[in-house]
Amino acid sequence: MTSDYGRRSQHPAAKHGKGRTPRTAEPDKPGFQARAAAVKIMSAVIGQKTPLDGMLDDHHGNPAFSVLSLQDRALVRAILNSGLRHLTWIDAIFNSYLDKPLPEGASHLRHILSVAATQILFLDVPDHSAVDIAVEQARRDPRSSRFANLVNALLRRLGREKHDVLEGVSKAVSPLPAWYEKRLVATYGKETTAAIAEAYLKLAPIDLTVKSDPQHWADTLGGTVLPTGTVRLDKFDGAVTELTGFADGVWWVQDAAAAIPARLLGDIKGKRVADLCAAPGGKTAQLIVQGANVTAVEQSASRIKRMKSNFDRLGLTAEIVNARLEEYEPAEPFDAVLLDAPCSSTGTIRRHPDVLWTKGVDDIETLARVQYNLLVSAFALVRPGGTIVFSNCSLDRLEGEEVVEKFLRANPNAERAPIAKQDWPGLEEAITELGEIRTTPATLGGMDGFFAAVIRRKQ
Numbered sequence: 378m379t380s381d382y383g384r385r386s387q388h389p390a391a392k393h394g395k396g397r398t399p400r401t402a403e404p405d406k407p408g409f410q411a412r413a414a415a416v417k418i419m420s421a422v423i424g425q426k427t428p429l430d431g432m433l434d435d436h437h438g439n440p441a442f443s444v445l446s447l448q449d450r451a452l453v454r455a456i457l458n459s460g461l462r463h464l465t466w467i468d469a470i471f472n473s474y475l476d477k478p479l480p481e482g483a484s485h486l487r488h489i490l491s492v493a494a495t496q497i498l499f500l501d502v503p504d505h506s507a508v509d510i511a512v513e514q515a516r517r518d519p520r521s522s523r524f525a526n527l528v529n530a531l532l533r534r535l536g537r538e539k540h541d542v543l544e545g546v547s548k549a550v551s552p553l554p555a556w557y558e559k560r561l562v563a564t565y566g567k568e569t570t571a572a573i574a575e576a577y578l579k580l581a582p583i584d585l586t587v588k589s590d591p592q593h594w595a596d597t598l599g600g601t602v603l604p605t606g607t608v609r610l611d612k613f614d615g616a617v618t619e620l621t622g623f624a625d626g627v628w629w630v631q632d633a634a635a636a637i638p639a640r641l642l643g644d645i646k647g648k649r650v651a652d653l654c655a656a657p658g659g660k661t662a663q664l665i666v667q668g669a670n671v672t673a674v675e676q677s678a679s680r681i682k683r684m685k686s687n688f689d690r691l692g693l694t695a696e697i698v699n700a701r702l703e704e705y706e707p708a709e710p711f712d713a714v715l716l717d718a719p720c721s722s723t724g725t726i727r728r729h730p731d732v733l734w735t736k737g738v739d740d741i742e743t744l745a746r747v748q749y750n751l752l753v754s755a756f757a758l759v760r761p762g763g764t765i766v767f768s769n770c771s772l773d774r775l776e777g778e779e780v781v782e783k784f785l786r787a788n789p790n791a792e793r794a795p796i797a798k799q800d801w802p803g804l805e806e807a808i809t810e811l812g813e814i815r816t817t818p819a820t821l822g823g824m825d826g827f828f829a830a831v832i833r834r835k836q
């Protein structure tokens with residue numbers, strides 16, 4: 378490998394300022410466009426830190442993705458969901474194959490290799506097809522064309538050795554990126570971090586919150602009821618919109634951990650409750666079903682639109698206020714407030730394997746400050762004697778335990794209302810010594826990482 382990758386272009390198309398134009402007018406091999414979209418999206422996630430979800434939207438996603446057939450879109454989704462989850466392994470394998478690592482500037486080449494390796498190692502795609510297309514992709518890209526033979530050699534070797542190599546790398550290398558593994562070990566220790574890493578490799582099940590009678594819906598849909606009341610569909614692999622009860626609005630998709638914070642407010646029947654940072658409304662829906670008069674505050678108009686359409690399906694109503702929480706001035710304070718603050722979302726890595734590649738320490742630190750300020754604003758909306766639940770789906774102490782600790786130190790009129798283990802049978806392992814909830818992707822056979830604390834405003 379030479380080290381001037383990316384600086385020198387010997388590709389004829391580059392001379393005409395059309396660096397990405399195919400070298401020849403050959404027709405694309407079947408499946409080429411799908412792999413090209415996968416490489417483009419992988420590059421946007423890793424290089425530009427663009428979240429995956431938006432790019433994989435059927436209608437408004439990345440243009441290279443939206444134009445694909447249904448079948449090709451499914452393939453691209455599978456490649457990215459699996460590839461991002463296993464990226465540290467894939468990088469480690471190629472590093473072990475090369476005398477020296479791919480040069481820093483060889484990002485496009487790296488993504489071509491990762492996309493092909495994902496298919497060879499984890500997907501039901503014939504190896505030769507993954508290899509041929511990757512070689513063709515390298516040939517057509519002026520920055521990678523001179524590495525086409527190397528791509529061919531690396532991927533063919535991977536195909537031959539895949540079983541042994543996968544066994545070896547899975548024992549030696551964590552699937553978590555190093556920066557994040559270090560943070561987790563510092564907080565949770567090696568054992569829990571290893572369990573989180575294992576959970577990261579698995580696809581998350583579908584969890585549903587039902588309006589009532591979870592056992593009936595678990596029986597109807599072939600699921601189980603978790604101790605927290607969530608209905609879990611472990612084996613379901615299809616469109617949830619086709620499931621019984623969806624059109625009738627009797628349940629909504631919500632991770633088991635995400636369903637905990639709203640329940641921490643206890644008996645809220647007939648009370649005035651504000652759900653701050655509310656969209657897309659999963660927790661608002663719970664509060665309404667629990668019998669509260671709910672005001673949902675949300676700054677994003679587009680997310681409010683989505684929340685309203687969710688409530689239409691569920692036949693639920695709430696007062697919805699499009700405002701920044703910091704500027705919201707209700708006529709009178711609330712009996713209870715739920716603040717599900719924006720966060721780094723590192724607890725959701727099973728469902729969003731891109732998070733650990735798009736977020737970093739700076740984001741966590743910035744979001745921790747945002748959360749603290751939101752908590753200050755939210756607390757001002759609670760009446761004396763009232764309660765506030767602060768929650769988010771980060772695994773990071775800085776965005777959870779430490780926000781609450783700092784807030785309680787600065788606010789003598791606030792006190793922690795400890796959550797009692799006996800009130801949450803089955804979830805005892807997630808209740809901390811201070812009486813806060815801390816779940817991880819390894820809790821209760823797998824749920825999102827969540828933090829929640831109950832704070833009371835003194836009389």
Ligand SMILES: C[S@@+](CC[C@H](N)C(=O)[O-])C[C@H]1O[C@@H](n2cnc3c(N)ncnc32)[C@H](O)[C@@H]1O
Binds near residue numbers: 635
């Ligand atoms: C983690 S999501 C909330 C999820 C929601 N609680 C649920 O269960 O469906 C955070 C939400 O907070 C909103 N948000 C962020 N900053 C805000 C602010 N300053 N005021 C109001 N809403 C805000 C975001 O637009 C986003 O919809």
